[in-house]
Amino acid sequence: MINTKKTGFARTIIFPCKGGYAAVCLDFNIIEEDEDREVLEKSMKEAIVGYIEAIRQNNIDDKLLNRHANKRYWKMYETCLKTIENKAKKPISASLKKYSLFILPICA
Numbered sequence: 001m002i003n004t005k006k007t008g009f010a011r012t013i014i015f016p017c018k019g020g021y022a023a024v025c026l027d028f029n030i031i032e033e034d035e036d037r038e039v040l041e042k043s044m045k046e047a048i049v050g051y052i053e054a055i056r057q058n059n060i061d062d063k064l065l066n067r068h069a070n071k072r073y074w075k076m077y078e079t080c081l082k083t084i085e086n087k088a089k090k091p092i093s094a095s096l097k098k099y100s101l102f103i104l105p106i107c108a
Contacts, residue, residue: 003027003065005056006108010048013077014041014100024073027066041100048104065106077101 001008014023020035023044030047034040055064068074080099 002062003106004062005052005065006106008065008106010052010104010106011077012044012048012102012104013073013080014044014102015076016098024069026069026073026077028064029067029069031069037100041102045102045104052106 003009008027010028011026012023013026014021014037016022017033020033021037021040022031022033023040024031025044025048028048028051030044030051032040032044032047034043052065054060055062076099080101084101
């Protein structure tokens with residue numbers, strides 16, 4: 001799916017890194033870090049919304065809504081999705097609990 005100013009998704013993964021957590025918005029290549037996972041998630045959501053608003057307000061090309069992150073982050077995200085799908089009716093393994101995924105919709 002290709003993101004536009006009117007429709008699409010901003011997929012994000014949060015994972016442990018040195019001294020805290022990192023968050024990567026896979027569709028916009030936005031990266032943030034923080035010691036607190038909940039603070040980081042809130043900050044990343046605000047960054048994504050601000051990014052989309054700036055692109056809309058300045059009528060910037062939709063290409064910036066499709067600036068994908070490094071493949072290694074996509075692999076992490078897809079591994080988490082597969083694990084969730086495979087264990088939908090079972091307890092989630094300890095190895096997945098350290099990761100968080102969220103998707104923000106782009107709506108006009």
